[in-house]
Amino acid sequence: MYIKTLSVTALNNYVKKIIDSDFILNNINVKGEISNFKMHSSGHLYFSLKDDRSKINCIMFKDYARALNFIPKDGDNVIIKGKLSVYEKEGVYQLYCHEMIQQGIGELYVAFQQLKLKLEREGLFSSAHKRPLPKYPRKVGIITSPTGAAIRDIINVSTRRNSSVELLIYPALVQGENASEDIIKGIETLNKIENVDVIILARGGGSLEELWAFNNEKLAYSVYNSKKPIVTGVGHETDFTIVDFVSDRRASTPSAAAEIVIPSLLELNSRIDNLKENLIFNMNRIIRDKYNRIQILNKSLNIHSPMNYILNQYNYISSLQDKLNYTMNINIAMKKENLNKIYALIEAHNPLKVLSKGYAVIEDLAGNIISEKRVLKESNSVKIIFKDGNINANIQCLDEL
Known part of the structure; x- marks a missing residue:
């Protein structure tokens, strides 16, 4: 018996014709739980229908989906009315849904x-139990x-x-x-x-x-x-x-x-490069700011330099010295003038000046001036002071007047 060799497309087409010609498979009701439900932007619905042992892929085109009175979701128990056919491109059979009746939530979804x-x-x-992920x-x-x-x-x-x-x-x-x-x-x-x-x-x-x-x-x-x-x-x-x-x-x-x-190693390297650039920029900025600060302080130091202060103090000391000399000279002149006045007054009242006029001064041997005759009775030895010198003398007698 000769068996014809078929291509994959021909095989899928043959299986599709067999399934499509079956009356039961073209008018079938299937119950199960919806799983892996997705609503496409086109309006078509894609999902699986499953029980505790098997599943089948399903599709409901948008014209049929518009007639639904509920929005299907995973876990729904439903009864599907439709037909079984083959998707030739993939070689899989799937259920093409015309109607869907909701029965309830599936057991897996409830569990x-x-x-x-x-x-x-x-x-x-709880988020409090979540551990941080390591950065590196x-x-x-x-x-x-x-x-x-x-x-x-x-x-x-x-x-x-x-x-x-x-x-x-x-x-x-x-x-x-x-x-x-x-x-x-x-x-x-x-x-x-x-x-x-x-x-x-x-x-x-x-x-x-x-x-x-x-x-x-x-x-x-x-x-x-x-x-x-x-x-x-x-x-x-x-x-x-x-x-x-x-x-x-x-x-x-x-x-x-x-x-x-x-x-990402690329992101890490890029971040390191950015950090390096920021570090260099900030270092240069800090150095520039510090340099400017030093310049300002240097100018301030020059203005308020201790040497300038010392020089100023030298000038101040010199002025004080001049003032002191001036004050001292004035005081000395005043004292000298007063001294001359006193000297002149002393000279005017100097008893020795009288000696030049022929007068003499008689003292006892102790240097006491004898101004009364009664003193001579007690001591006969005396010193007579003349203008041109002194002599010691003994008084032999006294004539009383």
């Missing part, structure tokens, strides 16, 4: 909200799948920003039943490595059930009790998990987590 409320009340989300980490621990896109994104960003930072990868399951325990072991292992500065917990995007491992209560406590700061980059920007609320910093994607943790 997520209940755990979030519990941990928030216990203080695991030397070694970064990464917990993620070793084969996923997340680790490639982190390595690319880290290499571009700062290739000198060492990356230590702990390969872990990031989806499935045992993923939470595996991630917990990774946190415990990296906490025991002393020179690990910070930990990145990362995973690519996915539906709520694909990210469910990061909504585990034990994992939340492991993140909370970690000695090393933890940055989460789980899913896309619109994806939030429990560990995002507990971690020290939440990034929208794995790449964004690397941007946050790894400092």
